[in-house]
Amino acid sequence: MYDITFKKNGSSDFPFVLKAVMPGQSLLEIAIDHSLGLPHECGGMCSCGTCHVLLEEGSEFVEFRSKRESHQLARRQDLSVNSRLACQCVLLPGSGSIVVSLPVSFFSPSI
Numbered sequence: 001m002y003d004i005t006f007k008k009n010g011s012s013d014f015p016f017v018l019k020a021v022m023p024g025q026s027l028l029e030i031a032i033d034h035s036l037g038l039p040h041e042c043g044g045m046c047s048c049g050t051c052h053v054l055l056e057e058g059s060e061f062v063e064f065r066s067k068r069e070s071h072q073l074a075r076r077q078d079l080s081v082n083s084r085l086a087c088q089c090v091l092l093p094g095s096g097s098i099v100v101s102l103p104v105s106f107f108s109p110s111i
Contacts, residue, residue: 002061002091006036007101023093027053027062027100028086038102044087049076051086058098062089 002021008014021030028051031038042048049072055062062084065073069088073079086100 001095002058002098003096004030004058004098004100006031007056007099021091023091025091026087027084027089027091027098031086038086040087042087046072046085046088049073049085052076052078053084053086053089054080054082054101055084055089056082056099056101058096059084061092061094061096061098063092 002023004018004021004027006014006016006018008016016034016036018030018034025033026044028038028040028044032040038053039050040048041050044051046066046068052073059082065084066088069085072085073083076083082101091098
């Protein structure tokens with residue numbers, strides 16, 4: 001089981017900490033289940049890149065970045081070494097602590 005912290009600078013609702021999260025779910029599924037408002041235009045199919053997050057801690061507890069995910073991330077201007085797509089970060093069997101930061105682009109109003 002995992003403890004997951006979602007961070008969002010400048011928000012009184014964050015950090016949002018979840019305890020005892022079961023493996024087998026993606027970070028996107030977890031964010032949706034807890035109404036965190038993480039964008040996901042393609043529905044979690046790794047074809048849009050809108051669920052971009054920064055995985056600050058715990059990368060060893062999620063599936064490795066695939067070629068498809070790397071391709072989607074390469075299209076982003078706000079790419080970081082910690083960049084991941086939440087839809088592709090499926091929790092592996094085990095336990096640990098994960099820290100996810102929502103990038104600055106998450107706060108930009110949609111037009």
